[in-house]
Amino acid sequence: MPAPRISVVVPLYNELESLEALHAEIVGVLGDMPFEIIYVDDGSTDGSDALLHSIVGADRRARALHFTRNLGKSAAYMAGFEAAKGSLVVTLDADLQDDPHEIPAMIARLDAGADLVVGWKQGRFDNEPLKAVPSRFFNALLGALFGLVLHDSNCGFRVMRRAVAANLELNGDLYRFIPQLAASKGFRVVEQPVKHRKRKFGKSKYGARRFWTGLLDVLTVRFLTRYVGRPLHFFGTVGLAPTLFGLAIELYVVGCKLTGDSFQEHVAAIILGALLLIVGFQCIITGLIGEMLSAQRRERAQLRSEVGGA
DSSP states (O other): OOOOSEEEEEEESSOGGGHHHHHHHHHHHHTTSOEEEEEEEOSOOSSHHHHHHHHHHHOTTEEEEEOSSOOOHHHHHHHHHHHOOSSEEEEOOSSSOBOGGGHHHHHHHHHTTOSEEEEEEETHHHHOHHHHHHHHHHHHHHHHHHSOOOSOTTOSOEEEEHHHHHTOOOOTTGGGGHHHHHHHTTOOEEEEEEEBOOOOSSOOSOOTHHHHHHHHHHHHHHHHHHTTTOHHHHHHHHHHHHHHHHHHHHHHHHHHHHTTOOGGGGHHHHHHHHHHHHHHHHHHHHHHHHHHHHHHHHHHHHHHHHHHHO
8 A cells, every 4th residue: 555645543432323424534535645544442332343343344445453451542642643644733623523525625724834624613512512612711711821823723633734633742631732842842733613513422531620630731831832841931931939938937037036026926927927927948959959860861862862863
């Protein structure tokens, strides 16, 4: 078989009823192009694995990776990206809500100069109103924090160059921030309106808890994209306020002592000031340790580069 230009990565978990229809749609859209489909079964328990064996056996362009247990979408993406052979990587969900017929138009945006094209789901409010409203708030927050304004940052329907996929390091729920992580590495990210279809089978596997964990992940991505190379700037800024407040309180107590008061009259202030100073110093020390680890990482990277160049 010729080397594929397009690698379609499909993470899935218990999507037995939709797999055959999805495969037929993808093949129908990309039939004349050199492509491969990589299904990543994230520990399904509904028989999806057996059906994937049948699909792979009937179509040499399809491959299937199986996790022995549910590891999450980030792990599925990373496995799929590592296995992909194409110069372009497409990601879409297996629930039939993403329309494969949108892929050629998204590829055209890459050919026009973009590095990552993110889908912008049209009609989502009509299909999933309970998810659409918090999604708008979340996208507005991401735009304000990262400067990358997208209508649907978390859309799983994407087309990217292989270099983008190769530079992503995903764990936990960081797959939700692929556009922000890619943009932080200098890649050009754009969005493309795509058709969003109603779910035909099963139900969404994400609940309200996802919104809260998403806010925590925002802090993680903010740190990774801005401060990972200079951790002291982050922890030093966090520790600055308690250090200054603690110092001011202790100086106030010393001033009171010099004017005739006893320390016993300000025991609560002394304790509070000491606690604030401890918290501030701990933040600064954490930042210094982070700087040392970061420096060691840069040194190892330089050594590997020098050995490779030789």
